[in-house]
Amino acid sequence: MDVTVEKIALITGANKGIGLAAARQLGERGIVVVLGARDEVLGKQAADALAADGIAATPVRLDVRDEDSVAEAARTVEQRYGRLDILVNNAGVAGSFTGAPSEATAADLREVYETNVLGVVTVTCAMLPLLRRAPAGRIVNLSSHVGSLALHSDPQSPLAGVNMIAYQTSKTALNALTLAYAKELRTTPIKVNAALPGVVATDINHHRGPRTPAEGAGIVVRLALLDDSGPSGQCLADEGPVPW
Ligand code: NAP
Numbered sequence: 001m002d003v004t005v006e007k008i009a010l011i012t013g014a015n016k017g018i019g020l021a022a023a024r025q026l027g028e029r030g031i032v033v034v035l036g037a038r039d040e041v042l043g044k045q046a047a048d049a050l051a052a053d054g055i056a057a058t059p060v061r062l063d064v065r066d067e068d069s070v071a072e073a074a075r076t077v078e079q080r081y082g083r084l085d086i087l088v089n090n091a092g093v094a095g096s097f098t099g100a101p102s103e104a105t106a107a108d109l110r111e112v113y114e115t116n117v118l119g120v121v122t123v124t125c126a127m128l129p130l131l132r133r134a135p136a137g138r139i140v141n142l143s144s145h146v147g148s149l150a151l152h153s154d155p156q157s158p159l160a161g162v163n164m165i166a167y168q169t170s171k172t173a174l175n176a177l178t179l180a181y182a183k184e185l186r187t188t189p190i191k192v193n194a195a196l197p198g199v200v201a202t203d204i205n206h207h208r209g210p211r212t213p214a215e216g217a218g219i220v221v222r223l224a225l226l227d228d229s230g231p232s233g234q235c236l237a238d239e240g241p242v243p244w
Helices: 019-028 040-052 067-081 106-132 167-186 215-222
Strands: 008-011 034-037 059-062 084-087 138-142 193-198 235-237
Touching: 008 019, 008 059, 008 067, 008 215, 019 034, 019 040, 019 084, 034 040, 034 067, 034 235, 059 067, 067 106, 084 193, 084 215, 106 138, 106 167, 138 167, 138 215, 167 193, 193 215
Parallel strands: 008 034, 008 084, 034 059, 084 138, 138 193, 193 235
Antiparallel strands: none
């Protein structure tokens, strides 16, 4: 077991997009990154790409919808490091449903919730015992401005015309999970926050967006590295707190 490293971070869905950019930025700061990917080959390719740039990252197979793979990933982290300092719940999907809210079925929402909501619960439950062993555990949940009920209910908001029932309500639920965990853990050193990366050009939105994955990862890294005086139970973007 290598307990000599300063900090260990596990990022789900880290084989591409914002997760991979966050892995790179944390690795550049000397943090040991465990790179979660549901496809072992893609995970290894991503770790090799980081290694080529001198960044050590250990790939683990981790499908947030597969409890056995999550438990196995937790065992790997425990055996190698004995603890976890940073958990980034990054894996996410947009789902295939694009119609009006009234046309969506439970199955359309389930497809997205299984990953964006229930996957976060599975991973957080499995990793919390390891986070509790760290001196200052941090959980960062990748949420979105579209999860904000305050923005959706404001007719002047840029989101007034946005109504993606499956994806946006999954991120609202994720915000609620963030608060629930933060409330429970407020008497511990563990901080739990939601990171809003802005609109980032990645596969999830067919590369439509003004921001790069590296820019989107900035807030993730900031929340992953919060010091003891930092917030917990907040929804934060580069521009500051975003209303729930
Ligand atoms: P992306 O490039 O499509 O990356 C999504 C990642 O999640 C991929 O690595 C994907 O793996 C992984 N994933 C999906 N389902 C998974 C599962 N069941 N188990 C494990 N990994 C799984 O998209 P991204 O933009 O970087 O998204 C990262 C996070 O940021 C998501 O939670 C997204 O909702 C959030 N976000 C993105 C934006 C944006 O504008 N891009 C804005 C706000 C929030 P595969 O390669 O195997 O599919």
